Structure formats: C-alpha cells, structure tokens
C-alpha cells in the first residue's frame with residue numbers, strides 16, 4: 520500500500536504549514552483558527568495590522584483550499600488509475616473462476632460473450648467425463664446395469680479414456696503451448712461427443728447408473744455432472760450455444776494467473792484469478808505486493824472429500840492450512856480479507872442426505888444441522904488468523920447463483936471501499 524501511505528503522509532504535512540499562518544491544523548478542517556496571535560481584537564478594530572492579518576488569512580485559506588482540492592483530486596486520480604487490487608485465492612475447485620464469471624456477467628462490458636463459443640466444447644467434455652466417471656464407479660462397485668443392451672454403451676464410454684485424457688486438460692486463453700496443443704481440435708471433439716450421445720443418454724436412463732450416482736462415493740465426479748447429464752439433448756443440438764448458466768456450471772481448471780479489470784459502482788478493481796492446484800500455487804507469490812483485498816474461497820461441501828493431491832488429507836483441513844499461510848502472510852498485514860464459504864447448496868444437500876460432519880471432523884460435537892455446522896466451520900477458519908484483531912468478513916456463498924452473488928458483491932464493494940478509505944486516511 521505504498522502510494523496510499525504516501526498520500527496520507529502528504530495530506531498530514533500541509534495543515535502544519537497552514538496552521539502557522541492561522542488556519543486550523545487538523546487535516547481536512549480548514550476553518551479559521553479562533554486562537555490567533557491577534558486574539559482580543561474585535562471585528563470593529565480597524566488597525567492596519569488586523570486588516571493585513573485578515574487579508575492574509577483569506578489568502579491563506581484560498582491557498583489551503585486550492586492545495587486541498589489538488590490533493591483530493593490527485594488521490595482520486597491515483598486510486599482510479601491503480602484501482603483496488605483484489606486476489607481470488609483458494610484451493611482448486613472452490614469456485615474462484617465462477618466468482619470471476621459472475622463479475623463478468625454483472626460488470627463486464629460483454630458479459631460472458633467472449634468465451635461463449637469456447638464453452639461449447641467445455642460443456643461437451645464435462646458431459647462425457649461425467650458419464651465416464653459414473654461408468655467406472657458402476658464397475659468398481661459391481662453394480663449391475665438395469666438393461667443388458669447397455670453393456671455395449673458402457674464399453675463405448677469406457678474405451679474413450681485415453682482420448683478424453685488428451686482433450687480434457689483445458690484452460691481458456693492459455694499461452695502455454697504444451698497445454699493449448701491438446702485443445703486445438705474442436706471439430707474432432709464435437710464429433711466425438713455427438714457419437715457418444717446415444718450411449719450417454721441410454722446409460723443416464725439406466726437404473727444401474729442412477730444407483731451409482733446416488734450411492735457410490737469417491738467417483739471423482741464434478742459437482743455439475745447431473746446438470747449436464749440432464750441436458751444432453753439440448754447441448755448436443757448442432758446450433759447449441761451455451762447459456763450464462765451453462766458457462767457458470769462448466770468446469771475448466773485454471774492453469775495460468777489472469778488479470779481482469781472491472782468498474783464496480785465507480786471503483787476500478789484489478790482482479791486476479793489463480794489456479795488452485797498445489798503445483799500451481801508457486802505462481803501466486805509474484806502477485807502478493809500492494810494487495811487491497813483478498814477473497815479466499817473455500818468449498819464447504821468438501822468436508823467429506825479427500826484432498827486431490829494427497830488422499831490421506833481431508834480437503835477442508837488442507838484448505839484451512841492454506842488459509843492459515845495466506846491470512847498470516849506478512850505482505851497481507853493491512854490487506855482486507857473476505858472469506859467465502861462456498862458451495863453451501865451442495866453442503867446443505869449432503870447434510871440433508873444424512874452425511875455426518877463429526878465423521879470427518881471428530882472434534883465437532885454439535886447437531887448435524889446447517890446453522891450449527893456452518894458456525895463451526897466459520898470458527899475453525901477464523902481461528903487460523905494469528906492476529907486476533909484482524910477483521911475477516913465471512914460470506915456463505917452459492918457462487919453459481921447470480922442473484923445471491925449480486926447481493927454479496929455489493930456488500931464486498933462497500934467493505935473494500937470503506938477499508939480503502941480508512942487505509943488511505945480519507946476516513
């Protein structure tokens with residue numbers, strides 16, 4: 520926050536000089552100082568000394584007003600030019616890019632139009648991967664297919680493993696040739712999807728796959744699998760164009776840090792989206808300077824899932840450890856923290872289905888309901904901050920829900936603006 524501190528220092532220096540010629544010394548207060556050296560002289564006193572003094576006072580005030588105005592304009596220009604720098608951090612699959620998509624929808628000039636066509640392929644890949652994961656799950660759990668004729672379909676889907684791997688590492692707008700090489704063949708991808716459609720539809724309608732979906736855990740299934748599997752006819756249409764909701768639901772791993780500029784109610788934000796996988800976290804550090812605010816994303820629904828990179832670790836425990844290292848980082852001492860406890864829709868569904876939080880967090884002894892369990896997790900996260908005075912603003916979010924996110928973004932903007940003003944000495 521170097522420039523901000525600089526601004527504060529400059530504004531502190533001006534009134535001292537002015538006060539020496541008789542103007543109030545508190546920054547921003549430019550009233551004529553009542554305790555002047557010539558105190559005692561009444562307004563009817565017309566001695567030349569007083570007249571000169573009054574003229575000087577008026578002049579001093581005019582100068583001080585002009586300086587003050589110039590400073591204010593300078594501060595505003597600087598803030599506008601630089602914008603508030605905001606990082607969206609957190610582990611993989613917690614919803615960072617989804618929040619960014621919502622910001623594009625709400626404040627971007629073109630919404631999600633720029634990427635709309637590209638997401639057609641992402642939706643197709645997400646749908647194929649979802650059915651592939653279910654087919655493997657069914658085999659592993661020895662669940663029989665309801666209709667024997669679907670065995671051929673199952674084999675078709677499972678044969679795709681190698682091909683899908685080649686196509687499945689996708690990230691939009693990447694400059695990395697090793698990765699972009701894998702996603703260049705859009706037509707082949709679409710053809711592959713269209714060939715698969717009959718198999719996907721037949722299998723999704725089969726009770727064996729439905730049972731797998733409901734009962735088998737650790738399927739490595741995306742949260743949005745059901746959404747796309749129920750939309751196969753629509754997304755397989757030759758004229759299919761992804762809707763905003765499709766794009767919000769679609770999953771693409773972020774591999775490179777990207778910067779996006781938004782104007783939110785008159786404030787410019789430079790927002791950085793990062794890749795959350797462990798191997799990508801080393802690329803975060805170069806962006807840690809002069810950060811005004813951090814949104815730290817947590818997938819609350821991951822409380823019963825193992826960590827992707829280390830099966831022995833609980834995903835939420837790993838997320839807490841990451842929050843600990845970010846929240847206590849020396850470069851973020853004056854950074855505002857916004858903690859988004861996300862995916863509350865899935866979290867709530869899991870609780871309603873009878874999944875016990877204390878099975879994964881044995882120290883939790885409270886009731887297995889939404890208010891108590893969310894309070895517990897919020898407490899666990901806030902406990903990670905060593906500086907107990909540090910303000911962390913928590914929001915329980917459903918990042919794919921545009922209406923909920925709109926309200927939250929407005930609240931976040933208000934908080935960031937207020938804290939920014941405080942830090943720059945404007946409040």
Ligand SMILES: Nc1nc2c(ncn2[C@@H]2O[C@H](COP(=O)(O)OP(=O)(O)OP(=O)(O)O)[C@@H](O)[C@H]2O)c(=O)[nH]1
Nearest residue numbers: 611612613614615616617768770773795862917918
């Ligand atoms: N149901 C539900 N799905 C969500 C929510 N937030 C995000 N998702 C979905 O979760 C998946 C992962 O979200 P992303 O935004 O790509 O996750 P990320 O944190 O950017 O992941 P990386 O880029 O790998 O770091 C996407 O399919 C989203 O649609 C939520 O609140 N509820």
Ligand SMILES: [Mg+2]
Nearest residue numbers: 615616772773
């Ligand atoms: Mg992402």
